[in-house]
Amino acid sequence: MNNTKIRIKNNWTYEQAYKIYSKPFNDLIYEAQSIHRKCFKKNKVQLSTLLSVKTGSCPEDCSYCPQSAHHNTGLQKEKLISIEKVKQAAIIAKNSGSTRFCLGAAWRSPTDKDLDQVCKMIEEVSNLGLETCVTLGMLKDYQAKKLAESGLDYYNHNIDTSENYYSKIISTRTFQDRVKTIENVRKANLKVCCGGILGMGESKKDRISMLITLANLSKHPESVPINKLIKIPGTPLEKAKELEELELIKIIALARILMPKSYIRLSAGRTEMTDSTQALAFLAGANSIFQGDVLLTANNPGKEKDTNLLNKLGITSEKLSIEKNA
Numbered sequence: 200m201n202n203t204k205i206r207i208k209n210n211w212t213y214e215q216a217y218k219i220y221s222k223p224f225n226d227l228i229y230e231a232q233s234i235h236r237k238c239f240k241k242n243k244v245q246l247s248t249l250l251s252v253k254t255g256s257c258p259e260d261c262s263y264c265p266q267s268a269h270h271n272t273g274l275q276k277e278k279l280i281s282i283e284k285v286k287q288a289a290i291i292a293k294n295s296g297s298t299r300f301c302l303g304a305a306w307r308s309p310t311d312k313d314l315d316q317v318c319k320m321i322e323e324v325s326n327l328g329l330e331t332c333v334t335l336g337m338l339k340d341y342q343a344k345k346l347a348e349s350g351l352d353y354y355n356h357n358i359d360t361s362e363n364y365y366s367k368i369i370s371t372r373t374f375q376d377r378v379k380t381i382e383n384v385r386k387a388n389l390k391v392c393c394g395g396i397l398g399m400g401e402s403k404k405d406r407i408s409m410l411i412t413l414a415n416l417s418k419h420p421e422s423v424p425i426n427k428l429i430k431i432p433g434t435p436l437e438k439a440k441e442l443e444e445l446e447l448i449k450i451i452a453l454a455r456i457l458m459p460k461s462y463i464r465l466s467a468g469r470t471e472m473t474d475s476t477q478a479l480a481f482l483a484g485a486n487s488i489f490q491g492d493v494l495l496t497a498n499n500p501g502k503e504k505d506t507n508l509l510n511k512l513g514i515t516s517e518k519l520s521i522e523k524n525a
């Protein structure tokens with residue numbers, strides 16, 4: 200890597216991305232880590248905490264998801280929880296070092312009444328000085344605006360896989376529906392958190408294409424969660440072919456190179472990853488994780504394991520900015 204300035208590009212071609220992905224592994228990782236160090240503080244990770252505020256009975260049929268009403272996963276369902284419960288969980292998250300608190304709801308799209316409640320939750324979390332993120336399914340433009348007015352920082356809405364593979368995974372909505380919501384979120388001046396899942400039987404081409412869609416959005420998502428499929432018994436993907444660990448690392452490196460200034464979050468699936476795999480993911484440019492014992496409904500490594508890992512790697516967590524904490 201020479202000392203050239205980092206250029207943000209939104210017109211990546213498949214051939215360009217494939218050429219980067221196909222470099223010798225060491226060259227790929229070296230390039231990703233070099234870019235990483237020009238755009239971010241080295242050896243730092245951003246910590247987020249998730250909370251499921253409405254669990255299960257989702258009308259969508261996403262093949263990976265334990266919360267879909269189409270699959271029988273034995274999940275304990277729960278209606279929209281109280282604002283007080285959200286506040287308590289956010290305080291715990293803040294005390295354990297998270298800078299962002301993310302609320303997830305198993306909806307196709309929120310009703311206006313639901314949205315009003317979520318707006319109140321956002322105000323409470325924001326008052327604690329935490330960054331806020333919500334993921335509520337598809338949004339109309341006026342709903343995105345309403346969320347922005349309540350002080351929301353980020354909206355999470357994943358494209359999950361390539362445009363080509365999308366219909367193999369979900370039949371109740373289209374890839375274009377997903378992109379439309381992301382556009383509505385951008386128009387409302389919210390920050391975008393958008394990524395996908397690896398290990399759903401997709402090809403290398405699908406994985407690279409998914410990253411190209413993200414990198415060619417009018418503005419790169421500020422956060423890009425890369426989830427490794429958690430194979431939930433009772434979902435159609437419970438027996439999906441295991442993703443090769445090096446494939447996860449190469450895709451993270453490619454994400455870092457295509458979207459140099461975005462946070463790349465090593466998201467779901469860390470309970471099944473060794474320390475070495477996670478270390479490689481950080482080397483490849485991942486700089487964010489979800490902490491805590493659970494994600495939305497599935498297991499996550501938990502504070503003690505993560506503290507041990509980060510200590511071993513000499514990685515420290517980002518602190519809340521003074522501005523947000525004021």
Ligand code: SAM
Pocket residue numbers: 263264265266303304305306307334335336337355356357359395396426427428429430431467468495
């Ligand atoms: N209902 C909203 C939606 O789909 O946008 C928000 C909640 S949904 C659970 C958020 C994201 O979690 C999905 O887009 C998917 O990327 C991820 N996810 C769900 N189940 C997963 C699994 N079994 N393994 C990995 N990621 C998963």
Ligand code: DTB
Pocket residue numbers: 249265303334355357394395424425426429466467493494495496497498
């Ligand atoms: C994202 O990309 N991953 C998170 C968050 N965004 C909402 C969710 C992972 C969910 C894993 C399955 C579960 O906990 O139910």
Ligand code: SF4
Pocket residue numbers: 257258259260261264265266267268304305306307336
């Ligand atoms: Fe519903 Fe979201 Fe799960 Fe799909 S991923 S079934 S939309 S909760």
